[in-house]
Amino acid sequence: MLAARVPALSGRVVAKRAALVAGQRRVAIGAARRVQAAAVRSIQTNIAQTDRDTITRLLYSIGTKREVERYLRIFSSSSNPSHPAKFAVIKVGGAVLEELDELALSLSFLYRVGLYPIILHGAGPQLNDIIESEGIVPDYIDGIRVTENDPKLDAKTLQIARKVFLEENLKIVSALEKLGTRARPITSGVFTADYLDKDKYGLVGKITRVDKRPLEASIRAGALPILTSLAESPAGQILNVNADIAAGELAKELEPLKIVYLNEKGGLFHGVTGEKLDVINLDEEYNDLMKQSWVKYGTKLKLREIKELLDHLPRSSSVAIISASSLQKELFTDSGAGTLIRRGYKLFKHDSIETLGADRLRQVIRDRDPDVLSGYLTVTEVLNNLQRTPFTIYGDEPLDVIAIVSHPEGEIPVMTKFLSSRAGVLNNVVDNVFNAVKKGPPPALLDRAGGRREPRVALRARRRQLHACGQEPVLVRRARRQGGREGRAGL
Numbered sequence: 228m229l230a231a232r233v234p235a236l237s238g239r240v241v242a243k244r245a246a247l248v249a250g251q252r253r254v255a256i257g258a259a260r261r262v263q264a265a266a267v268r269s270i271q272t273n274i275a276q277t278d279r280d281t282i283t284r285l286l287y288s289i290g291t292k293r294e295v296e297r298y299l300r301i302f303s304s305s306s307n308p309s310h311p312a313k314f315a316v317i318k319v320g321g322a323v324l325e326e327l328d329e330l331a332l333s334l335s336f337l338y339r340v341g342l343y344p345i346i347l348h349g350a351g352p353q354l355n356d357i358i359e360s361e362g363i364v365p366d367y368i369d370g371i372r373v374t375e376n377d378p379k380l381d382a383k384t385l386q387i388a389r390k391v392f393l394e395e396n397l398k399i400v401s402a403l404e405k406l407g408t409r410a411r412p413i414t415s416g417v418f419t420a421d422y423l424d425k426d427k428y429g430l431v432g433k434i435t436r437v438d439k440r441p442l443e444a445s446i447r448a449g450a451l452p453i454l455t456s457l458a459e460s461p462a463g464q465i466l467n468v469n470a471d472i473a474a475g476e477l478a479k480e481l482e483p484l485k486i487v488y489l490n491e492k493g494g495l496f497h498g499v500t501g502e503k504l505d506v507i508n509l510d511e512e513y514n515d516l517m518k519q520s521w522v523k524y525g526t527k528l529k530l531r532e533i534k535e536l537l538d539h540l541p542r543s544s545s546v547a548i549i550s551a552s553s554l555q556k557e558l559f560t561d562s563g564a565g566t567l568i569r570r571g572y573k574l575f576k577h578d579s580i581e582t583l584g585a586d587r588l589r590q591v592i593r594d595r596d597p598d599v600l601s602g603y604l605t606v607t608e609v610l611n612n613l614q615r616t617p618f619t620i621y622g623d624e625p626l627d628v629i630a631i632v633s634h635p636e637g638e639i640p641v642m643t644k645f646l647s648s649r650a651g652v653l654n655n656v657v658d659n660v661f662n663a664v665k666k667g668p669p670p671a672l673l674d675r676a677g678g679r680r681e682p683r684v685a686l687r688a689r690r691r692q693l694h695a696c697g698q699e700p701v702l703v704r705r706a707r708r709q710g711g712r713e714g715r716a717g718l
């Protein structure tokens with residue numbers, strides 16, 4: 228008999244096998260990443276000698292044909308002769324300019340498929356290197372460079388800043404032209420600014436007007452517009468503007484399909500765990516995030532600016548923070564890359580059916596409750612059962628996820644329903660609502676020692692729900708980004 232011949236596996240063997248499988252998975256993931264990186268490299272190195280069709284075919288190696296065609300179609304139709312600057316605003320952090328070839332290849336790639344992003348670059352690190360070598364200590368207040376206001380130093384920082392910014396601008400233009408990509412330096416005439424606060428920051432501008440005509444003229448002439456973050460006052464004084472802020476103002480004016488911030492790290496990283504933040508839902512997370520001790524200086528300013536920008540734009544807009552080499556993946560695949568920042572939806576908490584809306588709740592239960600779907604209970608029975616004890620309903624505004632916690636007087640509260648749509652799973656709303664339930668009140672999920680714990684019922688309900696949506700719990704992290712794309716552009 229087979230069973231008799233197979234020795235029982237010892238715990239150690241099982242552990243070893245598990246480690247082996249995990250190792251193989253890591254190797255497989257590593258290999259897949261290498262293949263993808265190689266695909267992107269081959270796409271990039273081929274740019275100079277390939278035409279649009281070939282590039283489009285090459286794109287298929289980083290995403291599915293369907294994805295790539297869909298995004299290409301949408302991006303291509305976003306710009307037309309009357310609104311040529313509608314495709315994308317790409318902010319290039321100064322640190323990214325240290326790998327200029329990579330950047331030039333990624334941008335040339337877009338140019339070759341007929342897409343004209345507006346490029347705005349910073350050059351903070353380059354400026355720091357030079358002013359430090361001249362014995363000036365860089366001075367920032369809240370992430371904004373104090374741009375010399377000391378009469379003894381005259382306007383020295385601005386003088387150097389202007390020189391450095393123009394040099395970096397020309398380097399980008401030259402790198403692009405070397406690849407056969409036409410590019411136009413636009414170093415004045417777009418941003419008009421007043422002093423932000425002359426006493427505090429010196430020669431720093433607060434943008435009051437964006438003139439998009441030079442950008443549109445550049446695109447119509449077939450050249451990528453390359454902007455630097457300098458503005459002029461109405462009296463003609465040049466003013467330094469933080470590049471994150473300038474990019475935000477540009478995006479507010481142009482309302483492009485895509486807003487991308489390139490940094491050298493390829494996203495925003497949690498300052499304590501070191502993990503990359505895949506998605507930030509600002510409505511839910513902004514206030515907490517801004518209180519974190521690691522969110523300071525440039526990072527704080529960036530988040531504040533992006534929030535202001537997204538508050539101004541339609542709710543479906545988002546900002547992606549990625550590396551230059553991830554540009555194609557971000558633009559042409561559902562899974563994207565780096566950190567996606569969007570407003571998301573606010574979560575709610577109601578203690579009665581009426582405040583949520585009886586019809587809306589009935590609909591969710593009818594569509595998603597396994598007891599109703601299997602014919603075991605009617606919607607009315609579910610609602611009647613629900614009202615036998617005090618309860619709290621958690622969820623997100625479009626009702627992609629609702630969780631119902633029943634908390635009878637003097638008893639441990641129990642999460643009795645966790646109902647999610649597929650979009651709720653894909654958009655990471657599931658985790659957000661679950662976290663809201665854990666936080667309470669009611670202080671639902673305390674163990675005997677008074678510590679918080681995940682209730683088994685809740686976990687089981689959540690797993691069942693994920694399974695019903697065709698997702699295994701382990702896939703939630705990956706699915707989250709995919710949902711972000713679909714949710715964002717309504718593609």
Ligand SMILES: Nc1ncnc2c1ncn2[C@@H]1O[C@H](COP(=O)(O)OP(=O)(O)O)[C@@H](O)[C@H]1O
Pocket residue numbers: 319320321322349351471489490491492494495496497498525526529
């Ligand atoms: N939480 C973080 N996530 C990612 N990068 C960070 C973080 N905190 C600090 N940095 C680093 O700070 C540098 C400067 O930040 P910032 O001024 O925002 O740069 P940039 O505007 O050029 O992207 C970044 O280039 C990055 O290396």
Ligand SMILES: CC(=O)N[C@@H](CCC(=O)OP(=O)(O)O)C(=O)O
Pocket residue numbers: 319320321322348349350351352354370371372373374388431456467468469470471
């Ligand atoms: C007023 C102000 O802060 N200006 C910035 C502009 C350049 C910039 O923002 O460059 P990064 O994107 O590389 O940081 C500065 O002088 O550093």
